Amino acid sequence: MSDWETVKKNIIKRHLSQLEPHELVAGPLENLPLFSTYDELVTWTNDSQTQINQGQNNRVYGGAIGAPINFNNAFMAFMESAAVYLRDVSTVISAVNLYRTGNDEDGAIALMENSTQQISDLRHPDGHPLMVGPFCGVFVPKDYKTSSNPYMGIMYKGTNLTSRELLNDFWAALSVRASGYVWNSQVAEGFYYPLISTYYKTASLVPYTMVRSAISDIANGSTNNVIMHVTGHSLGGAYGALTYAQLTIDGSGVTKAILGDLYTFGAPRVGRGDFSGSFKTAVAAGTTCTGSPWRIVNKKDIVPKVPASPPWPLSLDPYIHIDSAYMIYPDQTPTLQPSEIGTHPTWPALVTSFEPHKTRSYYKSLTYATTQSSPADLGTTWGTLPLPATTLTSDDVDNKAFWNYETTGDSFILENRGDYVVGQLQYGSLIGEITASGNISASFVGSKIFNFDSTEGLFTSENQCVFIKEAKAQLGVYFVVNGVLVGYASVVTKDNQAHGVTDGTLTRGQCIWKFDETSDVLAIQDAMAVDAERLLTIT
Known part of the structure; x- marks a missing residue:
């Protein structure tokens, strides 16, 4: 068995041990899929080889802290974030059920590998393997072990959301003080608990700890230092931001793994002002990270505007986005957004369309950001708020x-x-x-x-x-x-x-x-x- 196969097997066994005590349900898809289909992603990959190749050549790394954003890197990170949605949940459940019997560990591991088959096929014939956990994946190039400039991407899977779920859960999300994590700051409990809590009463099975262990396993298999980035779309972006934040405190756990950039797409606000301020200070210090965090926000996307604090009466401690952000558009160049730190963000408009939040819409805007032209045959219906039919100004x-x-x-x-x-x-x-x-x-x-x-x-x-x-x-x-x-x-x-x-x-x-x-x-x-x-x- 090759070193790479051993690494994959060890990570998959940890995933199975994490999920084994729980009853998992493969419910039907909600009426609002945020991700794109396998066929669409194949088309995007074929049509965007220039951006993807440039991002890979850059190792999805824009340079030292303070370097300007490179949208080819952002494009590559986005493709990773979009691809991780293709994980076959029903196959994961079959693998866990088989592992639970204790009779066929190898069969369970094989099923877990099959759950990512669509993602692996997506990169064919380049052969870049993708290894995906229950909600987190790791992207590495096929030559990462011997490459002189290896890299890896930590990518988080988002979810399917309906407008009702967002409105009920995010408008006034409860926060929790993250004791022992992220500077003991206040973060949204809906993002904190899935990442930091235990599936089982074993510290090694805390999801964040498992991700960090996977980083160490992969980096130790390389002969050179590995630059890594973190990425995710929607809720995956929230998980990614929390992971990146904690990695600026802990480091990767192995000297070969170097923390580079963060790229989130359509991510909601993660924490209150103390979290965002501490995050900014830690990144600027550059003690454990060498790159920059970037939030990418599509024009008219409602999700980055939540959790929200009401405009009246004013909240003394509203949710605040981390720095730095760019807004992207389907028909114009991206614009740098002002920092929210030290401000009271305005309440968003009522949701009338989730189209701008979907990966399909992000692909369109990122294509324009990197090529100054729109992708062919990709007509997106942009949601618009009702306008007043005024006869006077x-x-x-x-x-x-x-x-x-x-x-x-x-x-x-x-x-x-x-x-x-x-x-x-x-x-x-x-x-x-x-x-x-x-x-x-x-x-x-x-x-x-x-x-x-x-x-x-x-x-x-x-x-x-x-x-x-x-x-x-x-x-x-x-x-x-x-x-x-x-x-x-x-x-x-x-x-x-x-x-x-x-x-x-x-x-x-x-x-x-x-x-x-x-x-x-x-x-x-x-x-x-x-x-x-x-x-x-x-x-």
Whole structure:
């Protein structure tokens, strides 16, 4: 048995030991696959040999800390992140069940190897082996053992997500203090526990520890130092960022394995401000890493904007992204994004499409980033938020027109529409169309108070809505623009019963404003002028 086969067998046995005590279920795919098909990945590989070859020649390493990003390296890392989705989970479960019997260890190991057959085929005829664990894989070139410049990629598998899962789990994700890890900082528990907790009551089976052991096994098989990078798409990017962070503390565990770059694609925020600040300090120190971390964010991708803290009231310790980030586009060059450290990130718009988060959309934008042209025959439908059908611009509206203006009447309705709540607020000649995540158990009607401090916010920025239970049958709706509270309205249940308002069932949404199409434009302008004159006289 070759050294490489021995390394693979040892790693697979650890994976089987990790999973053996647990009942695994191969559930059906959710209705939103974020990954691309095998055939698509083969096409991408064939069409992108220039970028892939350049990334491999660079060892997916951009140079010392502070070096600019190389998008060919990012492209290669992305292809690894996309390929790891092809793992056959049902074959993994068959392997674990066979291993559990204790009768055929070699057969179980063979099944585990077969679970990555599509991934191995993808690199044929180059012959680059890929070795994938339950959620993590390792990419090494076939000549890594004797190469003068070997490298390896640690890549994490993301998941299939539905909009409901994201909205329920990420908008206000709970954090945990990572005792003994990542500077004892606060990180999202949904990312921390799967990586740091044990599948079994054995420290050696902590997933992060197993990854580090695999790094040592592979690096020790090379005659030269191995530069390694970490990568992942979606939740895989979150796992990758946590792994990279801990490796800056622990090192790889073997002198031959040198920590290089981090590349995440569409990753959510991992931790709060203390995590991001400590991460930045550790990378800058360069004690155990020699590369740079890069977050790649596709235009209009919603996932990098969560977990989110509400714009009002302001959170004292919001989730903050690590540095540094580039936004990529399907039709323009990438742009460096400002750091979030020391800021209060704005709340994202309501999800209307996950298309920009899919690997297919990332491929399109990364192709443009590396070639300044779009890939052929890859038409992506980009999700767009509903736009206001306004007949007037913000310049036509006096900013004081609605100051301290109060109205009452049955002009605000909220009701369930499947997984969302929709509503319409009529305010004079203005119509506000609300879409919110969550559910309500009763219909609401009747605006008790409506007040806007500035109408400019209605048209120059997207309005966020924060829903707060205020009385047994009353729901307060606070309108927030760029983190500033600008307006308020309230509704009550039709039967004035408390069962319609339940804490936590309806938390946030967006409001798109337009002018009532049945209204006469000149009449609207005249009415606003009268209101403005009245308010100026009062003040």
